[in-house]
Amino acid sequence: MANVSVSSSATTSETSGSYGGPLAIVTSLFFMWGFLTCLNDILVPHLKSIFDLSYARVMLIQFAFFGAYFIFSLPSAKIIDWIGYQRSMVLGLLMMGLGAFLFVPAASVPSYPLFLGALIVLAAGITCLQVAANPYVTVLGRPQTASSRLNLTQAFNSLGTFLAPFFGGLLILSAAPKAMDEIRAMAPDALQAYRLHEAATVKTPYVGLGIALILLAIAIGSFTLPKIEHAQHKVGEKVNDSIWNHPNLVFGAIAIFVYVGAEVSIGSFLVNYFGQPEIGGLTERVAASFVAFYWGGAMVGRFIGSGLLQKVKTGKLLGMCAICTAGLVAISMLTTGHVAMWSIIFVGFFNSIMFPSIFTLGVAELGPLTGDGSGIMIMAIVGGAIIPLAQGWIADKIGIHHAFFLPVICYLYILFFALSGSKPNSERHAQAQ
Secondary structure, three states, X not given: OOOOOOOHHHHHHHOOOOOHHHHHHHXXXXXXXXXXXXXXXXHHHHHHHHHOOOHHHHOXXXXXXXXHHHHHHHHHXXXXXXXXXXXXXHHHHHHHHHHHHOHHHHHHOOOHHHHHHHHHHHHHHHHHHHHHHHHHHHHOOOHHHHHHHHHHHHHHHHHHXXXXXXXXXXXXXXXXXXXXXXXXXXXXXXXXXXXXXXXXXXXXXXXXXXXXXXXXXXXXXXXXXXXXXXXXXXXXXXXXXXXXXXXXXXXXXXXXXXXXXXXXHHHHXXXXXXXXXXXXXXXXXXXXXXXXXXXXXXXXXXXXXXXXXXXXXXXXXXXXXXXXXXXXXXXXXXXXXXXXXXXXXXXXXXXXXXXXXXXXXXXXXXXXXXXXXXXXXXXXXXXXXXXXXXXXXXXXXXXXXXXXHXXXXXXXXXXXHHXXXXXOHHHHHHHHO
16 A cells, blocks of 8 residues: 655654544545536537537647646645645635636637636646645545545545536536537527527536635635645755656656546547437437436445555555456447446446545655655646547547547556556565565
8 A cells, every 4th residue: 555755753643533624624625626627528518519619629628627737737836835735725726716707708708719718727726726635635644544535535526526417417508409500500690699698508607616616715724724744845945855766656647647538538528429329319418417427436436445445455456447447448339329328437436546546656655745746646637638639539530439449548557557657666675675
């Protein structure tokens, strides 16, 4: 199991069990960013029909959102060095609130580039939040249970992703869109009026979320969360180590890249995938409810995984899940109808422990470089921007059904990381001797 390097005094204090309250507070943040991230899966089919976009162009939604992780993750790590974990979380929430409010002018025009701009601001806030909250949870307690603890908090992240499709399907996809042939035949004035009407459905949900995020920022700022000094690199402090001296971090960053890319690719295409005549022939609203089962499986799996990781080594369980996900995606590609639908849905269950497990193994033994290492790991979430875009391009060429071979390749790399790439320096040195 992954161990985070800490001083003995810190370890002693962390075993006192005094972190239950702070852990519960931080868990609420995981729920919010999971909810907002999964709403992208509803925006994809909604904006695709409004602006008549190809699969590749509509995947710019995920490219803009997850591309922000690449841009803002390392600056976010520096912000932690300057102002600490708690204030970084507050800053992230405020930026998320601003991004949510920007959906109003984007829908009022309406403008696809403005929607992408709002998503970038929203994602910048989530990036800051993730860089602070993920390592904070890993060091907020005993190192031996870091994977279990992060899986538990990520389960509430999955609760947000489970609820978001229902919420989005009800408020954003409430009306059946017109057929593309009908939209393309509209006069310019009628087309503009239609787009204004359809785009307006995002205003109320995102304004409500923006208000909730501002209130949560105020609440988090008012609490006194414990400072984790041993896992923070203060500005000006010299550390006789480098994050690049830890292969588990480098391999872990690649694993995060391909994992998030695979998970987001699958989730982003599900509404359109289930609408294919040979798969489910479902309407967008009905398909959105099935997307919730994909993310709900991740929620259930993380609650189960939190318990399993008390007894099973993180790398071993991660490897087993990687085999299952690769197999299920392959089955969906090679079949049709309900078998293809449910095999891809069950991928969510085995995705469950991957992000928290990869993250914990990747930042193991970083000590005061934990914040910087977290920045690298969160930067790798840019895989959620690149891989869905690539799969969109492939889907335009060979069809959506067989474009899922890309996630299969991603899961095979995760299997390598679980079995070999995740070993920290202490384990590598012990094996060498």
